[in-house]
Amino acid sequence: MKIGAGLLLASTVVFSGCSGFWDPPANSGGGGGTTPTTLSSGVFYVVNETTKQLVGYSINSGTLGAISGGTETFLAAPSCIAIAPSGGFLYVGTTGGIYMYSIGSSGALTAGSNGGIFNSGELPAAMEVDPSDSWLIAAYINGSNQVELDAIPISATNGSYIGAPGAALPSQAFSIANATVKQIAISRDGANVFVALGTGGTIVVPFNSGNSNPLGATARTIAPQTSGGSALSVAVDPTTRFFYIGETLVNSSATPGGLRVFSYSSLSSGTLAQITGSPIASGGLSPNAILPLGSGDFVYVANGQGPTTAGNIAWFSLSASGSTYTIAAGKTIGAGIQPMGLAEDNTKAFVLAVSTGGSTTSGNPDLDAYTISSGALTLAVKSVTGTDPVGAVAVAAVPK
Template sequence: MNRVRWAHLALGLAVLLTGCSGFWDKPSGGGGGGGGNASGVFYVLNQTTQQVVGFAFASGSTTPKAVTGGSASLGVIPYAMAIAPGGGFLYVSTGGGIFAYSIASSGALTLLNNSQAISQDLPTSMAVDGTGTWLIESIGGSGILNAIPISASTGILDTARTVQTAQLPNTFLNGIAASPANQGTPYIFVAMGTGGTEILPFTANSTGNPFGTLSNIKVLKSGGGATAIAVDPTNRLLYVGETVAVSGTQTGGLRVFTISSTHIAEVSGSPYATAGAGPSAIVPLTNYVYVANKTVTGAGTTSNITGFPIVSTGGVYSLGAVINTINAGTNTVGLAQENTGTYLLAVNAGGSPDLSTYTYDTTTPGKLVAGATASTGTDPTRPNAIVAVP
């Protein structure tokens, strides 16, 4: 038995841990079955220690603890994670292929598909479409976007359908985002660095290729790149983080677009300065949006997170003034909101710390307040992704 298979069979022996409780602006869920809806549970992908680690906040505690049975030793370098919109399945891309896990209501993970990879692809970015029936993935440098058919009820490969592909116009890959289910016209969006943002209409119930005709949002300025991407929980707005998007010392910007069945239109006031030079992750909520800057000019290794309120006047959307900007760790690469709405979470590839948690100010809506920090394993772990159960 090879190292990858043995490491996955060792899943049940992994780290001990606990439960959770909650708060406010909760993102909406979607399709995708399984145990699902584990309260407050989130997962961190550690590249150096080659493991997935599940966490939650025990009742009455403000410090995240590992979830019993929620961790998996992978045995090879991991690249990316994606979670089904219903919270029932977790997908992990590794040097041995893509593996699927079911998620119990406790947050415990069970390796599926007889401990075999559901695909031999090695994607560096993944997302599950809003219906939970397609795993969208791509390998950085390939320029190919794949849609792998998966079962919303079992989480594994749907053998009645075949893998479908779309050829991207650029080989850079910084992220994939999918529209939520049952929320207007569905799209897949791809951040492609200097190649801008690719827009692909997506018909999930198609018996053939679900990808529609591609179109592109060009970067604002020469030398800039689309480095982070996210979709509003109700499919109202598309968010794109770009470098070299605004003037000044901190040139990172958050571009905001309204989503409709006929076009993607940039809102008045976009781009919005993010208080950093390198947008790296975005968390969209119903009333707020938060963007992490991996790079902040003149701040050494310190990253930060900036929050904005979402404003609607007569059905026309924009972002309001910055709520606050708060320091993160070193090289912040991922953000998530756990599903009780109590905590915003950040992982820092450079450590210092591995995991940062934030609560929300009780008097200033949406304002982030620094909370507990934690190691995500035996340091150095180099966490490179975080996902929360919807």
């Protein structure tokens, strides 16, 4: 793909186991009332696809508030967001291009110089900024029906595009049968890119930020656990001990979603190893998002339960005995209809979840914010994120 010679102005006008399953996590309640808190959060942003908006928020002593200067409205529907690890800038992928903004100390957004980055060809289904803040990696299905990754060179200082206008982007394309790009994740050590591809499984692509093309030419494909399964989500442990894949596992259970947990170090061997307890039932039909806590001790899964039914957030503990790691089920807590995104705010006080609403007119609610205690979640804030239906599809927290 080539980068557009004219940059698109971003303006307000417009993330070795057995083959069976453990019991699903016990349900700890639905999406009922909230438990008041005096905790405060860092800044985070919600992508509203239906209303074509990005909305910035923070929680102050338990009360949700919109960020002044933190809302942007687009001409085209947004679908994904990527915030630089430095916390200084972000990108929003829309059906009309990729917009770039710098993030002020209060969370206010400023359109980048000359507007931001615009891809004039295929558009990203998922994006992520690498740990060096030097590359924006965009994933999509190209015109040849291949999985393509584009590496867009960016300034680590301000996030602007630093390649030549009109030049071909560093990229790699892979022929993966039945692939649909669902999610992308880059390991904290900057060595691997993971892409969940639906029934096409998950690919792992080597990455080196110091190369002129940071993307490796070969991809390791991880097939779904069961025939007919689908990889919906992917994440990497911040301490790079594990990587996670959320799949529909196609079994006789009423909740066939599953979480697979792999040893990250096994990527360097011939055989990938799942940890003890993996795969484990995710607690719902579709594990749409995975969030490992920054501490690395717990991982959360956002489960959809159908287009009109409230979903849930399940949590799991990770423990070690010597060099052996184990995942164990915790409980679930109610969420909105079709929860699609998870984030941990930078104060580590809240887990944030957004829900699209499925085929209904509201996420009911669009946003849930949960406090954390030894991994367990308690609903503290729930809210709409605009005039419903907003179609909240993603949430991202400023990391610093």
